[in-house]
Amino acid sequence: MALAPLVSPGPELSRAELLRYARQMALPQIGLEGQRRLKNSRVVVLGAGGLGSPVLLYLAAAGVGTIGVVDRDTVDVSNLHRQVLHPDAAVGERKVASAAEQLRRLNPHIEVIEHDVEITPETVLDLVSEYDVVVDGTDTFDVQIIADAACALVGKPYVWGSVLRFDGQATVFWSQAPGGAARTLSDLYPDLERRGADADETCAIAGVLGPLCATVGGILASETLKLLGGYGEPLLGRLLVVDALDGTTTEVPFGTAEPATPRVANVGRPYDPFIDGPTAGGSPGPAARPRNERNTMQDDASTDSVSVSELDSLLQARARGEADFVLVDVREPHEHELVSIDGSVLVPLGGILSPEAREAVPADATVIVHCHHDGRSQRAAQALRQSGYDDVRFVRGGIDAWVAEIEPEKPRY
Known part of the structure; x- marks a missing residue:
């Protein structure tokens, strides 16, 4: 079921923009009006690493008018095999600065906003509220819980992906999606304790195939453009699983047609994942998760x-x-x-x-x-x-x- 476009058409395109996006506007689902919608769109990408790199590159190339980049880390040489947005010369630089420089070089017609901040319950609402779509390219389950809760609270679509070793996943959460399609992270992982048990299996420990990040990141960018322009079938209630070893993709339905219950208990106040009780709606919250790499006791x-x-x-x-x-x-x-x-x-x-x-x-x-x-x-x-x-x-x-x-x-x- 195609949804209504999230964004109204923006200003007329310049001649330079008409030339740049000509092959994209040749698609009847986009056209001139759709390209003007992209120009008027605002998308924030959480993380400028392995997943964030291809997402940011393709959103910028597609002509999304305003792109926010959120990251608190620096460019590390051990990550360059998958974080293709960053050149070797950027090693040691702040990721948001490196990402913004590359995106502005790629497309001078867009605006890039740098958010060199940590994603916490205190900062997340300011990060997501001013954008039309939130794309999560982080690899930390705590951050995903916080981002999902914030998006549910303010009603923003939350495009989510994950990569590890040779396996990738992608889907779309949206607490206010119409037609019984509303989903949040708790619909995909109702047993957060089991999910949390694997949370310390990060790319730094388990490894990841670089091109898989491009595959999943391209899917996340495509889902974002579909939501902005109102065409195609979004991955709401459907998890797309990519197996790079077997060269297969599998679609796994999840959730129900019941309206999603936003889990928002931890947003807007200091958050301790080991003393906070169950989250809103009765789902087991972060307190149920075992201790992991990024959460010392x-x-x-x-x-x-x-x-x-x-x-x-x-x-x-x-x-x-x-x-x-x-x-x-x-x-x-x-x-x-x-x-x-x-x-x-x-x-x-x-x-x-x-x-x-x-x-x-x-x-x-x-x-x-x-x-x-x-x-x-x-x-x-x-x-x-x-x-x-x-x-x-x-x-x-x-x-x-x-x-x-x-x-x-x-x-x-």
């Missing part, structure tokens, strides 16, 4: 964890013979080879209870475990405690925080 910090500055002091004390503990790196070998903390012992999480691990980490030892952030290290610490280790702590923020605060000359990934 602050309430356990005094007894179960150490900060990177505390670890630095402990390592210096160990070097002087004033402390005795084993620092265990539970990441994978390729991560350890890229960057490591001097004096650590590599025991990947999958083998943390193996006989080899017992030899490297005696049961009566004081143990401190770390990973990339701290999701895997928290699971490792729990497993060790359950197997009889008495004194086990994890490093808050992992080696990413260590490099940022203690050894900035080492690479981050």
Whole structure:
């Protein structure tokens, strides 16, 4: 079911614009009027990384008049294989600045707005309220929950995608879609606890095929243009699954025809995903999710964890013979080879209870475990405690925080 266009036609096109978009306007579903709608459109893209790169490039090339770019990160060389919007020369620059520069070069007829801010319950409403469509290219489940709740609250279509390894997904959420098509994130993932259990499986850890980002990002851009122009069949209530290994796509229907209930409890106030109760509508909220890479347990910090500055002091004390503990790196070998903390012992999480691990980490030892952030290290610490280790702590923020605060000359990934 095609929906009504979200945007009215804007000003007349200049001769330069008529020439630029001629092949696009040749499509009867777009035409001159549709191109004027795009010129009058405002779209914000959350994340300028692997998914955000192709989305931003194609929206800019299509002539979307105003594009907002939201990202708080910097360009990293380890991401360039999939974040094709950024050149090698931009490594170390703010992503929003790099993205905006490339988009303005690509199409001088559009306006690009830079939002160099973190997406939080306090900032999200300002980010999404002034745009016609919100496209999510982030890879953090907490951010997706916040963005979905905000879009549901203000009635904005929320174009969503995900990529990991060789698998991609794309769909459209819209709490105010007509004709029984209203959907929100909770319709796709009613069991947020199960979804949250995989939330620390990020591209940095599990890897991702670069061209898959272009495939899924192109779908997200197409869905956005369809919503703006009011043509075609949006992916409302349908999840498009892409398997790059098999070269297949599968459509999975989800949700019901009942009006979607926006989950908005956490928007507009400080948000703690581990103390907030169930979200609006009775769906299990972020509090139900296990601890993951991007959410350290602050309430356990005094007894179960150490900060990177505390670890630095402990390592210096160990070097002087004033402390005795084993620092265990539970990441994978390729991560350890890229960057490591001097004096650590590599025991990947999958083998943390193996006989080899017992030899490297005696049961009566004081143990401190770390990973990339701290999701895997928290699971490792729990497993060790359950197997009889008495004194086990994890490093808050992992080696990413260590490099940022203690050894900035080492690479981050």
